[in-house]
Amino acid sequence: MDEQAKKTALRHITYGLYVIGTKIGEDDVNAFTGNWVTQVSFQPPLVAIGVKKGTTSCDGILESRVFSVNVLESGQKDLAFKFFKPLKRVGNKFEDVEFYTSTTGSPILRDALSWFECRVTDVVDRGDHTLIVGEVVDAGVHRDGKPLTLAETGLFYGG
Template structure:
């Protein structure tokens, strides 16, 4: 297989770019995630791939919950702040205010919308864990166009 062709072909898959909130007994965290898709209407299920061994992956494994914050087109600076390790400062992560609701995972007030999930299945495959989450709560802060990987010029995968 031509490695350059493989990379170009796989990078043609379109992705959104989200803030995924996590938690465990040590506190809350969030990361920039893009391997996410809806997989069922009834019950409402999504699948999320999270890099194995990361703090966030370990928190999802421990707590069995996560949140997904849908960012708005133009929020590249916000998502970029979540590509590194973070510490909580009051009710802020990376300077961005969050609240918590059903799961206790961060819900960012600057996001367009959010949903919270309870893990109903998981699979360790390759260098990621795939979590199947049932959407148990959702909300909309405002309407707008979602942020995409293509808009940012970032690449993940391939």
């Protein structure tokens, strides 16, 4: 295989950019910014995410079996950047970011455009990320708007 072609073609996959949250233990939460998110079924409504192994978020989702996906709005690059760093390095990432919880206890950002939350149905442990499938059990829309895309940020995560 042509390694460079593989990298370029995989980077041509178009993505959004989301803050993916989970519950940690009894009364804590964490979240990370990620783009590997896609719907994979209408009925039941299923969503798949790719989560880096060994991160607080990956371990947290596997333990709590729940996660939220916060859809950011075009222009909310700064909000996305608050959740790129590992919790283990920076401590609490929420600082001044307001959130609430609904059905699963996963964090829902007040400033997100919309959100949905899932209960984990399937886990595929292969490669350097874990493929986690969840059934959407609750959702909400905070306002009308255009979702943030990975392309808008000029960043890449893929290849």
